[in-house]
Amino acid sequence: MADTSILSALSISLQPANLLACFLGVVLGTLVGVLPGLGPAAAMVLVLPLTIRLGPTAGLIMLAGIYYGSMYGGSTTSILVNVPGEPASVVTAIDGYRMARRGRAGAALAVAAIGSFVAGTCGVIGLQLFAPLLAKAALAFGPAEYFALTLLGVILLSHLSGASRSKSLFTVGIGLMLSTVGMDSLGGVTRFTFGVPSAQAGLSFIAIAAGLFGVAEVLSLMARRERPAEALPVRFRELYPSREELKRSWPPILRGSVLGFLVGLVPGPVATIASFVSYGLERRISRHREEFGEGAIEGVAGPEAANNAACAGGMVPLLSLGLAFTPATAVLLSGMLLLGVTPGPFLLRNNPDVFWGVIGSLYLGNAMLLVLNLPLVGIFARVARIRSQYLMPAVLVLCIVGAYAENNNLFDVWVMLGAGAVGYGMRQYDYHPAPLVLGLVLGPIMERSLLQALIISQGDIRGLWESPISTGLLLAALLAAMAPLLHALYARGRFPLPKLALGPQPRNPGGGGAGG
Amino acid sequence: MERDLRLRKEIRASLVLAMVGVAYLAYAARYPLDTLANPGPGLFPLAVGVLVVALAAWQVFRATRALHLARLEWSGGGAEPAAGLPSDAANAWKPSVMVAILVVYLVGIRWMGFFVSTGAIVLACGKLMGAPGWARPILLALGVLLGCYLLFEVWLQVPLPRGSLI
Numbered sequence: 001m002a003d004t005s006i007l008s009a010l011s012i013s014l015q016p017a018n019l020l021a022c023f024l025g026v027v028l029g030t031l032v033g034v035l036p037g038l039g040p041a042a043a044m045v046l047v048l049p050l051t052i053r054l055g056p057t058a059g060l061i062m063l064a065g066i067y068y069g070s071m072y073g074g075s076t077t078s079i080l081v082n083v084p085g086e087p088a089s090v091v092t093a094i095d096g097y098r099m100a101r102r103g104r105a106g107a108a109l110a111v112a113a114i115g116s117f118v119a120g121t122c123g124v125i126g127l128q129l130f131a132p133l134l135a136k137a138a139l140a141f142g143p144a145e146y147f148a149l150t151l152l153g154v155i156l157l158s159h160l161s162g163a164s165r166s167k168s169l170f171t172v173g174i175g176l177m178l179s180t181v182g183m184d185s186l187g188g189v190t191r192f193t194f195g196v197p198s199a200q201a202g203l204s205f206i207a208i209a210a211g212l213f214g215v216a217e218v219l220s221l222m223a224r225r226e227r228p229a230e231a232l233p234v235r236f237r238e239l240y241p242s243r244e245e246l247k248r249s250w251p252p253i254l255r256g257s258v259l260g261f262l263v264g265l266v267p268g269p270v271a272t273i274a275s276f277v278s279y280g281l282e283r284r285i286s287r288h289r290e291e292f293g294e295g296a297i298e299g300v301a302g303p304e305a306a307n308n309a310a311c312a313g314g315m316v317p318l319l320s321l322g323l324a325f326t327p328a329t330a331v332l333l334s335g336m337l338l339l340g341v342t343p344g345p346f347l348l349r350n351n352p353d354v355f356w357g358v359i360g361s362l363y364l365g366n367a368m369l370l371v372l373n374l375p376l377v378g379i380f381a382r383v384a385r386i387r388s389q390y391l392m393p394a395v396l397v398l399c400i401v402g403a404y405a406e407n408n409n410l411f412d413v414w415v416m417l418g419a420g421a422v423g424y425g426m427r428q429y430d431y432h433p434a435p436l437v438l439g440l441v442l443g444p445i446m447e448r449s450l451l452q453a454l455i456i457s458q459g460d461i462r463g464l465w466e467s468p469i470s471t472g473l474l475l476a477a478l479l480a481a482m483a484p485l486l487h488a489l490y491a492r493g494r495f496p497l498p499k500l501a502l503g504p505q506p507r508n509p510g511g512g513g514a515g516g
Numbered sequence: 517m518e519r520d521l522r523l524r525k526e527i528r529a530s531l532v533l534a535m536v537g538v539a540y541l542a543y544a545a546r547y548p549l550d551t552l553a554n555p556g557p558g559l560f561p562l563a564v565g566v567l568v569v570a571l572a573a574w575q576v577f578r579a580t581r582a583l584h585l586a587r588l589e590w591s592g593g594g595a596e597p598a599a600g601l602p603s604d605a606a607n608a609w610k611p612s613v614m615v616a617i618l619v620v621y622l623v624g625i626r627w628m629g630f631f632v633s634t635g636a637i638v639l640a641c642g643k644l645m646g647a648p649g650w651a652r653p654i655l656l657a658l659g660v661l662l663g664c665y666l667l668f669e670v671w672l673q674v675p676l677p678r679g680s681l682i
Contacts, residue, residue: 053672166574170533173568177540180564184557191547191557219611222645389645393638394660400634401664405674413622421615429529447560459553
């Protein structure tokens with residue numbers, strides 16, 4: 001069965017159009033990963049209008065290619081330039097750049113690429129195994145369970161988004177507010193449109209995401225003084241790690257693959273969290289602890305493997321439950337809906353070609369990235385030196401046209417501009433835009449499932465926690481919501497619990513905070 | 517002083533956000549709640565509005581308390597952080613100007629059309645980001661416009677807005 005699935009996946013993704021889409025996606029993703037600022041979510045939003053022309057399978061393959069291609073690209077600039085192209089590659093810069101300074105840039109790049117390939121492939125195997133199982137289990141999910149799951153997701157997001165919890169939760173709330181604009185999901189009543197006919201279908205996700213991630217980034221860079229990046233040189237013949245380096249890299253790669261995949265299943269900026277947690281773990285258990293921060297190969301291998309595996313893990317809830325818990329998977333979800341594909345438990349039954357096409361493309365894309373990234377590393381490093389004064393005007397125009405092209409409507413461009421200005425303001429006040437986008441995506445699902453659950457239970461609010469699944473999910477949500485309070489109470493010593501015996505802390509100023 | 521400014525900025529932002537929440541809540545009150553057995557279109561917005569207002573109020577409380585504690589600390593002889601301007605203060609005006617230019621662009625696109633207006637936007641954005649000279653920004657604008665034409669009009673067949681004047 002599994003063999004047939006892999007063959008079917010590969011046969012779909014080997015079709016010329018899908019192969020081309022996969023190639024374009026991974027190249028574009030690598031470029032996005034290399035360029036600091038523009039993240040995968042923004043890049044995916046910018047190419048969404050193009051994917052309509054490609055069709056659902058090729059379109060989604062291209063979007064998925066950008067998503068995991070960006071994880072590969074991010075390591076290149078971290079190692080050669082000490083400028084992480086992606087937040088998920090921040091920890092790679094700690095030891096990767098030190099290795100490059102010592103003349104081991106080639107080895108660091110090769111280990112990062114091999115680690116990404118192995119972890120990416122392990123992650124896809126996990127996705128292929130878990131997604132259909134979870135989809136089958138999700139058939140037991142009714143509206144109450146979906147409501148509980150989205151509520152849990154929203155609360156977990158507030159813990160994991162970097163900024164303060166109340167700020168993250170507040171930003172999710174703004175996203176939920178924006179999701180109520182337009183036609184109500186059950187009764188068909190138009191809300192918050194202020195008489196604008198174009199708003200009746202709701203605010204365009206592409207316009208808001210392009211504004212928050214694209215336009216806001218252009219405005220932020222405009223306000224910053226740019227320092228040109230200097231890349232350390234690397235030659236193709238140097239791309240061979242020594243036997244010792246390879247021996248030391250395998251265990252972190254394998255640990256990072258498992259850890260990354262598991263972290264990928266929870267809501268939040270999973271790739272970044274996975275890389276930080278992996279770095280902390282490797283630093284804690286390594287026999288070469290003193291090398292961390294000075295160029296330890298484990299500090300490159302583990303986090304790079306973890307962030308790639310997390311991408312695959314993040315796609316499990318998307319493909320099996322139809323829920324997105326990261327900005328990039330939110331764009332994928334929006335892309336699926338735009339292309340007429342409904343993700344969730346019925347995806348495998350209704351659109352098997354899309355499901356297996358995406359899975360197959362992940363295998364092929366990983367191989368493509370390994371082949372592409374090693375020989376072309378010098379070119380990608382030079383791309384990082386493109387000045388933003390030439391790149392950002394083009395990004396701005398792509399945002400404008402991308403927002404316009406969805407409905408051929410200038411109203412969406414106004415929405416994009418508003419979202420861009422708000423997004424820039426949010427960055428100034430330390431509000432991260434990602435929870436807003438997720439609130440926007442989860443809002444309609446949350447509202448519909450809440451209302452349906454209430455109708456089914458005939459207004460009995462106990463219907464929301466009647467089933468064991470929803471009870472478990474709501475309890476988890478309650479626990480997650482109470483966690484800061486409980487933590488504060490423990491810290492004040494009101495509950496005198498025995499303290500956990502912690503091992504000696506590694507002395508390493510270079511890796512501060514990496515423990516996640 | 518810098519921390520004081522930051523906290524006051526935080527309070528102002530939280531107050532503005534609280535007002536947005538209150539306005540949303542007030543507008544949401546127009547929609548019927550109906551009953552729990554047959555929930556109306558106002559139920560979910562009401563819940564979201566209450567959540568947003570509560571969180572904004574919490575933000576205001578937290579920032580006000582932090583400001584109060586910081587002032588107490590300074591008045592008690594604690595070291596006040598040194599005043600200093602953010603390193604990018606010289607460019608802080610640029611995003612506002614860019615947003616204003618984009619507003620003019622969106623108003624003017626009906627008359628000037630996509631290609632002329634967008635060419636001007638690329639030039640303005642490039643210059644605001646510090647592109648030296650004119651030759652490269654003009655070349656960039658022409659390249660971006662050609663790319664848009666080929667990608668969107670020719671391949672994707674998206675009719676980009678034509679102006680009534682040009």
